[in-house]
Amino acid sequence: MGIRFNEEKKIFNIETKNISYILSILETGHLVHLYWGRKIKSNKIDYIITKREYGSFLANLDNIKGLHLEAIAQEYPGYGNPDLRSPAIQIKLSDGSTVTDFRYESHKIFKGKKKLNGLPATYVEDDNEAETLEITLKDKLANLRVVLFYTIFEDYNAIARSCKIINDSSKEVEILRVLSANVDFNHSDFDFIHLSGAWARERHIVRNPLRLGGQSIESRRGASSHAQNPFMALVSPNTDEDHGDVYGFNLIYSGNFLANVEVDMHSNARAQIGINPFDFIWNIGPGEEFQAPEAVMVYSPNGLTGMSHIYHDLYRDRLSRGYYRDKERPILINNWEATYFDFNSEKIKEIAKEASKLGIELFVLDDGWFGKRNNDESSLGDWFVNKEKIKGGLNLLVSEINEMGMKFGLWFEPEMISPNSKLYKEHPDWCIHIEGRLKSQARNQLVLDLSREEVCDAIIKMISDILKSAPISYVKWDMNRNMSEIGSSAWPAKKQKEVAHRYILGLYRILEKITSDFPNILFESCSGGGGRYDGGMLYYMPQTWTSDDTDAIERLKIQEGTSLVYPLSSMGSHVSAVPNHQVGRITSLYTRGVVAMAGNFGYELDITKMSDKEKEEIKNQVVFYKKIRSTVQYGDFYRLISAFNSNEAAWMNLSKDKKYLVVSYVKKYGEANVKPKRLKLKALDEDALYKVNETGEIFGGDELMYIGLEIGELFGDYQGRNWTLNKIN
Numbered sequence: 001m002g003i004r005f006n007e008e009k010k011i012f013n014i015e016t017k018n019i020s021y022i023l024s025i026l027e028t029g030h031l032v033h034l035y036w037g038r039k040i041k042s043n044k045i046d047y048i049i050t051k052r053e054y055g056s057f058l059a060n061l062d063n064i065k066g067l068h069l070e071a072i073a074q075e076y077p078g079y080g081n082p083d084l085r086s087p088a089i090q091i092k093l094s095d096g097s098t099v100t101d102f103r104y105e106s107h108k109i110f111k112g113k114k115k116l117n118g119l120p121a122t123y124v125e126d127d128n129e130a131e132t133l134e135i136t137l138k139d140k141l142a143n144l145r146v147v148l149f150y151t152i153f154e155d156y157n158a159i160a161r162s163c164k165i166i167n168d169s170s171k172e173v174e175i176l177r178v179l180s181a182n183v184d185f186n187h188s189d190f191d192f193i194h195l196s197g198a199w200a201r202e203r204h205i206v207r208n209p210l211r212l213g214g215q216s217i218e219s220r221r222g223a224s225s226h227a228q229n230p231f232m233a234l235v236s237p238n239t240d241e242d243h244g245d246v247y248g249f250n251l252i253y254s255g256n257f258l259a260n261v262e263v264d265m266h267s268n269a270r271a272q273i274g275i276n277p278f279d280f281i282w283n284i285g286p287g288e289e290f291q292a293p294e295a296v297m298v299y300s301p302n303g304l305t306g307m308s309h310i311y312h313d314l315y316r317d318r319l320s321r322g323y324y325r326d327k328e329r330p331i332l333i334n335n336w337e338a339t340y341f342d343f344n345s346e347k348i349k350e351i352a353k354e355a356s357k358l359g360i361e362l363f364v365l366d367d368g369w370f371g372k373r374n375n376d377e378s379s380l381g382d383w384f385v386n387k388e389k390i391k392g393g394l395n396l397l398v399s400e401i402n403e404m405g406m407k408f409g410l411w412f413e414p415e416m417i418s419p420n421s422k423l424y425k426e427h428p429d430w431c432i433h434i435e436g437r438l439k440s441q442a443r444n445q446l447v448l449d450l451s452r453e454e455v456c457d458a459i460i461k462m463i464s465d466i467l468k469s470a471p472i473s474y475v476k477w478d479m480n481r482n483m484s485e486i487g488s489s490a491w492p493a494k495k496q497k498e499v500a501h502r503y504i505l506g507l508y509r510i511l512e513k514i515t516s517d518f519p520n521i522l523f524e525s526c527s528g529g530g531g532r533y534d535g536g537m538l539y540y541m542p543q544t545w546t547s548d549d550t551d552a553i554e555r556l557k558i559q560e561g562t563s564l565v566y567p568l569s570s571m572g573s574h575v576s577a578v579p580n581h582q583v584g585r586i587t588s589l590y591t592r593g594v595v596a597m598a599g600n601f602g603y604e605l606d607i608t609k610m611s612d613k614e615k616e617e618i619k620n621q622v623v624f625y626k627k628i629r630s631t632v633q634y635g636d637f638y639r640l641i642s643a644f645n646s647n648e649a650a651w652m653n654l655s656k657d658k659k660y661l662v663v664s665y666v667k668k669y670g671e672a673n674v675k676p677k678r679l680k681l682k683a684l685d686e687d688a689l690y691k692v693n694e695t696g697e698i699f700g701g702d703e704l705m706y707i708g709l710e711i712g713e714l715f716g717d718y719q720g721r722n723w724t725l726n727k728i729n
Contacts, residue, residue: 003109003133003152006043012107013043014133014150016157019299021150023075024049028062029103031075031137031148033184037245038301048073048186058082071266073184076137076148076163078102085270086214086262090177090277091165093142098176102137102146109133113151113160118505120252120539121294122151122160122318129154129318143169156314162294167284175282179258179274180251181295188269190247191237192261195229195561200549200582202226202530203561205644209237210269216260218276222447222483222500223527224254224534231565232259234271239303241639242682246300246307249273250565252319253293254536255504256280279486281497296535304564305682309636312567316634319535320542320570322515324522328629329543329569329600330407331359331622332474336366337550337576338606341374345391349400354607356404358615359622362474362602363401364409369394371421377444380416381423383462398470409474409522410466414459415507416445416480430455432499434487442481450506451499452490460513467518477541479527504536511540524572530558533566543570543600550576550604552587552595553668553718556643559598560651568653569633573599575621577606587718589614593621594664594720597632598651601625628662628724631655635662638682647671650679658685659727665711666720678708690725698728 004013010025011034022035024046034048051066058068059082069083079087080099092098112127124130133150144167151160161181167173188210194217195203208215217232219225230251236244249271251257256276263269273295284290296314300306316325333355339347352363370386371379385394398408417424417431419441424431431446433439439446449455467475488499515523523541525532529548537544544566547558555573562571575592579585596602607615625632635653643649643666650665665679684690684701691698692709699709704725711721 003131004043005107005109009044009046011043011046012133014152014159015039016152018157021159025104028064030061030069031104031135033073033075036183036247037299073186073268074182076102076146076182085264086260086272087177088179088182088272089146091142091144092174092176094171094173100139100142100144102139105136105138105145107133107135114149116162116294117291118508119291119293120508120536121162122252122296122314124318142173144173153314153318156318157299157310158314159297160294161297163292164289165284166289167286170286172283172285175284175290177277178290178292179272180292181249181273181297183247183271183297185269185271188263188267189237190234190269191239193233193235194259195231195564197226199226199528199531200547201554202533202547202558203229204557205561205564210261210263212263212267214260214262216258218258218278219256220276220278222255222486222503223479223532224257225482226528226531230257230259230273230534232261232271232273233307234261234269235304241305242303244303246304247271248298248307248311248565250296250311250535251293252296252535252539253504254507254532254534256500275501279497280501282501283494283498293536305638308564311565312637315535315538316567316569320538322542323520324542329522329633330361331625332362332364332409332602333360333607334364334366334574334602334604337581337604341368343368344389345397348397350608351606352401352404352406354615355603356406358607358619359626360406360603362407362409364411364474364476366411366476367413369410378418378420380413380418380445381421381448383412383466394466395470398472402471407473408471409476410472411476411478412463413478413480414463414510415448415450417448418445429489432483432486432488432503434485435489437485440484445481447481447483449488449490449503450510451488451502452506456506456510459510463514464517467521472521474522474524476524476526476545479532508536515540530562533562538566538570543572545572546599549582550574551580551583551585552592552666553585554583555595556649556666559595560639560643560649563637563639568599568637571599572602574602574604576604585718589617591666591718591720594666594722597625597628597722598664600633601629624722628653631660631662636683640679640682652681654683661725663709663723663725664720667714668718670716670719676713677711679711680708681705685727689728691728693724693726
């Protein structure tokens with residue numbers, strides 16, 4: 001591994017154990033892209049850049065005949081000088097023009113990785129874990145600099161990229177577009193994969209061939225959103241789980257984003273990802289700088305599974321932080337679907353008492369415990385205990401549940417405010433709004449203006465006071481609406497288009513403070529389920545409520561799509577009641593357990609209303625999950641059968657030492673007159689023997705991979721199975 005600079009050829013070679021990323025400085029000083037893919041030995045590949053006449057519609061660079069910037073793969077392109085493709089950066093100068101010309105000024109290579117000011121990012125615990133290249137480009141006329149950062153990790157085949165704009169001039173300029181990463185490919189023979197959906201059906205896998213012109217996914221909602229996730233991959237057309245070239249792009253950011261691929265008139269693909277330039281302007285004065293979020297780029301020659309393993313390992317180890325990063329996550333029970341708003345402390349203790357008997361480790365009190373919150377029409381912002389519901393206060397309730405042998409967790413929605421609340425009456429200007437415009441409500445609530453320091457400080461104090469008041473072990477941090485009428489009474493007119501990004505910066509400041517002050521609390525992020533499931537949130541909170549849709553069959557696609565990028569240790573997944581509250585489906589308790597055990601396991605139902613037989617089954621599920629959870633949460637994950645193109649879904653988890661595996665299978669709909677199928681496993685030792693713990697049968701690794709594990713007879717719809725296997729030699 002290392003970063004090398006060939007002084008003679010002006011070539012940078014960024015390489016890990018398995019990949020090479022190569023760029024060079026053109027004779028004009030422009031930074032150009034040469035290669036990204038499997039590791040190659042040579043870095044003398046400047047022959048890729050050639051001079052060629054294309055006709056009058058491509059302008060010459062510096063009037064050098066045959067040198068056309070629009071026909072060259074660039075590293076961080078500006079607009080109009082003379083590349084007319086989609087730019088990575090666009091700045092409006094004080095004279096009103098928007099053309100910039102950034103050329104190489106200097107570079108540094110150093111061990112380790114710098115923190116990004118005010119933003120989440122991957123990190124190192126020792127400088128020897130990574131190496132960073134910092135390249136400075138300068139527009140001499142405008143007196144502006146762009147600093148590009150590339151970090152490679154010793155143990156992960158990933159490149160972390162970001163950029164910073166510095167204004168060295170004496171005049172204010174406006175940043176109109178500042179993307180975090182740009183990669184130009186010399187062809188467009190790719191399929192475009194992204195994760196799309198809506199509330200309760202997040203992150204479905206969408207795959208289509210690239211076409212001429214632009215294709216993009218984006219969010220304009222003030223959050224990364226249910227609709228799109230800040231991830232895309234370009235894959236060779238024949239790519240499957242185990243074979244083919246995969247180029248992944250993921251933005252570590254929780255706000256408005258753009259992931260764009262432009263296929264130009266010569267069939268070259270330009271891939272970009274960063275803050276969405278739509279409705280974005282950032283004013284940067286003399287001596288000021290602007291830091292863009294980090295993008296993590298992954299190349300795998302081993303298909304989608306190869307890409308997923310890189311993202312999973314990196315995000316588990318060097319994006320998530322805190323006490324629970326490497327800890328097994330507790331099995332929890334949440335009262336939301338059991339009671340909704342209709343509960344008191346006695347009802348909560350009844351559920352907790354039954355749950356404790358079954359080995360469940362954590363009770364989570366959801367929405368409705370504060371202010372006058374008996375429905376969703378009031379009290380957000382009034383973070384004090386409703387003592388009519390919680391007799392004797394929160395500390396007493398927590399202590400009583402702790403005495404049952406369970407930890408205690410609490411739900412918050414700190415970023416929102418109800419118009420019917422004490423806080424709103426005191427501070428009606430503290431919400432996102434535009435003076436004179438209607439304040440549109442969603443779920444009877446408005447969004448607090450986190451671009452304002454005093455609002456952030458108030459949230460920190462209110463939440464901290466609650467967390468100090470009782471021995472709370474877990475927090476579910478929810479956010480149940482997106483932004484509209486985006487504006488702030490705290491900022492002048494020229495800064496109104498900064499508000500959406502300033503909100504995210506304010507959110508990150510709040511999260512940094514609270515998670516640092518309460519390091520032993522397990523924080524789980526939520527936004528109506530998976531509406532803000534992104535790397536930015538994972539930096540502060542190591543797990544996310546995957547979706548409000550708890551139906552086992554619906555969850556097959558949601559969890560599979562999520563697993564393309566995000567580790568299973570980040571996925572909250574629960575067994576809920578039937579008929580399911582989102583789709584009305586009736587699925588067996590066993591199958592609900594099989595699906596929910598593919599993440600951080602828990603329950604979301606009224607356990608006091610279940611039969612003794614069902615309680616015994618839950619007790620067995622809890623015992624089983626405690627045996628497998630280390631492998632599920634921290635092992636390697638393999639998708640065996642996709643729920644997107646089959647009546648079945650199957651997956652497996654393999655421990656890091658490759659000695660223990662968990663295999664899971666679900667059949668959606670029953671079929672008549674079909675013989676039992678066999679499920680082929682992956683990544684086993686061909687020469688080893690494996691014991692199926694449930695049956696005592698012993699098979700060779702080659703048999704399990706090439707013949708398969710017999711699934712057996714499954715009668716009816718929505719049937720599932722789990723197996724565990726031990727390597728015995």
